[in-house]
Amino acid sequence: MTPLFGKLFDQLDARLHVRADTRKSANKVFPSNWSFLLGEVALFSLVILVLTGIFLTFFYRPNVEAVTYTGSNPVFAGRTLPAAFESIVRLSSDINGGLLFRRLHRGASHLFIATIVLHMLRILLTGAFRKPRELNYFVGIGLLTLAFGAGFTGYSLPYDSLAGTGIRIAYSELLSLPLIGDRVAFWIFGGAFPTGDVIPRFFVLHVMLLPAALIGTVGLHLFMVYRQKHTQFPRVGVDGHQLVLGKPLWPLQFAESTTLFLWTGGLLAAAAVLIPWSDVALLGPYVPGEVGNNAQPDWFLFWLEGALRIFPPIEFGIPGTLIISGPFVAGVVLPGLIFTFLAFYPFLEKWLYKLEGEWHVLQNPLEIPLRAGVMLGVFSALLLLSAAATNDILSRMLGIPIEVMTWFFRITVIVAPIVLGLGIARYARRRLNRRQRHVPSTETEAQQRYIAA
Amino acid sequence: MRTLSLPMCRSLIGWFVVVAAGVVLAVWWSPGDVSAQEAEELGDVALGSQLYAQACAQCHASDGRGVEVPGTDRVAPALQGREQVTAAYVDLVLRTGRMPPAADPFDNQPRKVAFNEAQRLAIVAYTVEEFGLTNDLADVTDxxxxxxxxxxxxxxxxxxxxxxxxxxxxxxxxxxxxxxxxxxxxxxxxxxxxxxxxxxxxxxxxxxxxxxxxxxxxxxxxxxxxxGTPLGLVELNPVFASGFVALLAVAMILSLFWISSKPTWFPDPEADADEDRPTTPAAVTPVDTTEQP
Known part of the structure; x- marks a missing residue:
């Protein structure tokens, strides 16, 4: 520590008595692995999202009243536009740095959700969700849901023709809820679509409620990691159940994280210059009733869009009273089942293998046949559903009629995950048999082979 | 033989004038002649005839009625006698390269444009003259x-x-x-x-x-x-944006390998036991000796 910093710290300590606690935190050990930094990148993206979001809030107009655009964009000069879209055109064409900030914000949102998903994959594959970390795993699923919510509302705010189409689909999904659908849709949208209330309401969600919830939940997530210590990869000759190996928070981990933060910012800035993440002016303002060909949501909702696209157009129930429709099954029931299943997967594994005690060392997913099978099955299904959301563009690129494409996805999205999941589970089981091992039920047992070697 | 009386003669001459005027008018206003004239304004009909025979006649027939497309069981649309098919229509399919097709004519795919402007207008001129298509080109394109x-x-x-x-x-x-x-x-x-x-x-x-x-x-x-951006990218459809998100994620992961650690697979003690394990300790040494919580 530099002398100046040391003196300042002494003054602080004389008043607040923080030396002991700070020493303890500074010596806190963080196991080192590249995949442990995915969550950190998500955190840094969130910081960049908040900073760029504040800038955008100064210029964005959260309503759809008609205003005349008087700026320099040749397509819209002198035209009457919804205020939200007008302010987006103004930000992009007339305000210095506006387009850069919009692209930074959108790029950071992509990186935010992408790293959350990759982080979640790492947690699921290596078993970092096991006791005592089930609680933090739930918090993580909550964070992913909040991130989806923030992503969707943010995609909607520019009120371009794609955003309006997305809002229209969300409205229809609410309508599809049996019995209460029309009331819920009316309550959330403040009337029948299109209403002037949806943009102001999404704005409040996007700049106030969701960020506050996200920041609070991230705080809880980090506190729990700090409290419970980080999991670590196994090492030959080390009993990972007893010892944590890694870098101390100060100065090594701090230096690494600072480097990573600066690097993340730089990468996003470079991407913002090169990639037009958020350019929507040519799409034009949303005109209710008009939908353009090839309209997709952002990538993280492709799996939902895909399910809606390939689900057969059926409905059953009592006409006029209770109707279970295709959009309800594909857009509400299916994602609900997938999220619930993933949330309760830790308990399934625990029950099936009769796991006991606490687990702090990560495992190769091939050591646990159930996990290998379920993860490959679920994530291949999600990937195939996501691919189905691009069926129109695939159809065009490959020259295969869209109807053939739809049937291809209807069949593969059911068959492929089952075949792949059972296949990898069988491979994992045979691998264990070949090595004359079984799934250990305590971590002490699991660590034996590393200590013995 | 009796001679024609003067009044009768006059009336016959009158009729003759009317008929002659009618014939002249009819000849003057006949669509064939008009299109012939306009066709020449469009392009070189002789060249058009030659190009039509080379590139179009195989499927649309020399008289423009449309015959079975070789190698398929589908019939090419007729060019003649359909109100919809005009000079502008012919000009459009040639201009965009939709016709003539290199392979399957029904595949609905964009193609390379086969003719330059003079050749294209020559074919349009030929179809206008030969099949009597309405010449709406000037109306449409002005x-x-x-x-x-x-x-x-x-x-x-x-x-x-x-x-x-x-x-x-x-x-x-x-x-x-x-x-x-x-x-x-x-x-x-x-x-x-x-x-x-x-x-x-x-x-x-x-x-x-x-x-x-x-x-x-x-x-x-x-x-x-x-x-667009320095990469020449203009507004991205979310599908193409998703490809760039994947690239961004890959770039981020590669940077993590560089900033933190190279990827390693789970150690396998059984497999490692046969080999000489490295005797140097792991690079990161500080050990937290406290018990797990």
């Missing part, structure tokens, strides 16, 4: 100055549903695809709007005025002239 702003809203209402919000094209169902229209000249767009090629409906002047046609052209011109 456009006022367009306003891109109004064009965007006309486009959104009439075109976006099939051709995509920024004219990138899309699917039309039943093995048909709508072409990308943001690469076409305003004249091409005007022809397509008026004649309604293939599955596309024709839009008359009551639906889209000449001014609005020009506006749509100006809007798509604006889309085309968008300079």
């Amino acid at each position: 456009l006022p100055e367009g306003d891109p702003g109004n064009g965007q809203s006309v486009y959104a209402e009439n075109c976006a549903a099939c051709h995509g919000a920024t004219g990138g094209g899309g699917v039309a169902g039943g093995g048909a695809w709508t072409p990308a229209v943001n690469t076409y000249e305003p004249v091409t767009l005007a022809e397509a709007i008026r004649v309604g090629p293939f599955q596309m409906p024709a839009f008359g002047e009551k639906q889209i005025t000449d001014q609005e046609v020009a506006d749509v052209g100006a809007f798509l011109e604006e889309v085309r002239s968008e300079s």
Whole structure:
């Protein structure tokens, strides 16, 4: 520590008595692995999202009243536009740095959700969700849901023709809820679509409620990691159940994280210059009733869009009273089942293998046949559903009629995950048999082979 | 033999004049002659005849009635005697490269343009003369100055549903695809709007005025002239954006290998036992000796 910093710290300590606690935190050990930094990148993206979001809030107009655009964009000069879209055109064409900030914000949102998903994959594959970390795993699923919510509302705010189409689909999904659908849709949208209330309401969600919830939940997530210590990869000759190996928070981990933060910012800035993440002016303002060909949501909702696209157009129930429709099954029931299943997967594994005690060392997913099978099955299904959301563009690129494409996805999205999941589970089981091992039920047992070697 | 009386003679002469005038008028106004004249204004009919025989006659027949396409069991559409097929229609399919096809003519895919302007106009001239097509080329392609702003809203209402919000094209169902229209000249767009090629409906002047046609052209011109980022990328459809998100994620992961650690697989004590394990301790040494919580 530099002398100046040391003196300042002494003054602080004389008043607040923080030396002991700070020493303890500074010596806190963080196991080192590249995949442990995915969550950190998500955190840094969130910081960049908040900073760029504040800038955008100064210029964005959260309503759809008609205003005349008087700026320099040749397509819209002198035209009457919804205020939200007008302010987006103004930000992009007339305000210095506006387009850069919009692209930074959108790029950071992509990186935010992408790293959350990759982080979640790492947690699921290596078993970092096991006791005592089930609680933090739930918090993580909550964070992913909040991130989806923030992503969707943010995609909607520019009120371009794609955003309006997305809002229209969300409205229809609410309508599809049996019995209460029309009331819920009316309550959330403040009337029948299109209403002037949806943009102001999404704005409040996007700049106030969701960020506050996200920041609070991230705080809880980090506190729990700090409290419970980080999991670590196994090492030959080390009993990972007893010892944590890694870098101390100060100065090594701090230096690494600072480097990573600066690097993340730089990468996003470079991407913002090169990639037009958020350019929507040519799409034009949303005109209710008009939908353009090839309209997709952002990538993280492709799996939902895909399910809606390939689900057969059926409905059953009592006409006029209770109707279970295709959009309800594909857009509400299916994602609900997938999220619930993933949330309760830790308990399934625990029950099936009769796991006991606490687990702090990560495992190769091939050591646990159930996990290998379920993860490959679920994530291949999600990937195939996501691919189905691009069926129109695939159809065009490959020259295969869209109807053939739809049937291809209807069949593969059911068959492929089952075949792949059972296949990898069988491979994992045979691998264990070949090595004359079984799934250990305590971590002490699991660590034996590393200590013995 | 009796001579014709004068009044009778006069009346016959009168009739003769009327008939002669009628004949002259009929000859003067006959559509064939008119199109022959206009066809020559369009292009070289002789060259057109030659090119038609080479590139078109195999499927559309030398008399333009349309015969079975070799190698398929489908019949090519007739060019003659259909109100829909006009000079602008022929000009459009040649101008966009939709005809003549290199391979399967029904595959609905965009193709390379086969003819230059003189050759194209020669073929149009030939079809106008030979098959008596309406020559609407000048009407359709004579456009006022367009306003891109109004064009965007006309486009959104009439075109976006099939051709995509920024004219990138899309699917039309039943093995048909709508072409990308943001690469076409305003004249091409005007022809397509008026004649309604293939599955596309024709839009008359009551639906889209000449001014609005020009506006749509100006809007798509604006889309085309968008300079984009240093990589030349203009507005991304979310599907293409997702590809760049994947690239960004890969770049981030590679940076993590560099900033933190190279990826390693789970150690396998059974497999490692046979080999000489490295005797040097792990690079990161500080050990937290406290018990796990």
